[in-house]
Amino acid sequence: MGASSRSGQAAVQRYSGALLELAEEAGQIDPVAQSLGILRAIWNSNPDLVRLMRAPVAAKEGKANALAAIATAAGAPLSVVQFVQVVAHAGRASALGDMIEAFFVRLAKQRGQIRVTAKTATPLTQDQTARLTAMLKHALGAEPDLDTGTDPSLLGGMTLRIGSRLYDSSLSGQLDHLRRSLLRA
Numbered sequence: 001m002g003a004s005s006r007s008g009q010a011a012v013q014r015y016s017g018a019l020l021e022l023a024e025e026a027g028q029i030d031p032v033a034q035s036l037g038i039l040r041a042i043w044n045s046n047p048d049l050v051r052l053m054r055a056p057v058a059a060k061e062g063k064a065n066a067l068a069a070i071a072t073a074a075g076a077p078l079s080v081v082q083f084v085q086v087v088a089h090a091g092r093a094s095a096l097g098d099m100i101e102a103f104f105v106r107l108a109k110q111r112g113q114i115r116v117t118a119k120t121a122t123p124l125t126q127d128q129t130a131r132l133t134a135m136l137k138h139a140l141g142a143e144p145d146l147d148t149g150t151d152p153s154l155l156g157g158m159t160l161r162i163g164s165r166l167y168d169s170s171l172s173g174q175l176d177h178l179r180r181s182l183l184r185a
Helices: 003-026 029-045 047-054 060-073 078-089 093-110 126-140 171-184
Strands: 114-120 144-150 158-162 165-168
Touching: 003 029, 003 078, 003 093, 029 047, 029 060, 029 078, 029 093, 029 144, 047 060, 047 093, 060 078, 060 093, 078 093, 093 114, 093 144, 114 126, 126 144
Parallel strands: 114 144
Antiparallel strands: 114 158, 158 165
């Protein structure tokens, strides 16, 4: 890991820790977490937004204004709106997605939960999400902090990221495994 990568991760941890601390002090952990969940969904589903925030030629002020408008439209508390502006003005808008994820990892740890990300080819129903949560709780022995998302390239099945481990039971993963096996034969 290079020095810039370490310093980038350190900044992600500092910013996410500061936001969690501010949310705690204001007694707004749940509203902040809810609005960050919405922002994460927006961030993850809009590659053009991510490209814009990563573009070095885009002005920091423009990035700050865009992120503030998105946060405001998402109904975020003022602390979150100000947070995204500070991040953009500091030249760290490209790391906002990582900061949001780090916030949720810290929050899950603080609450004694285990962070789990599930990706499926099509959205899970409420019943499927509830059953998955119950199975994960039983398997992990702790309450999962479940984040679900879709990735049509999976074709079917799902991937689960639990901490740093990735479990792939997707159809595309199985096809890839079969392809590698055939190439070795």
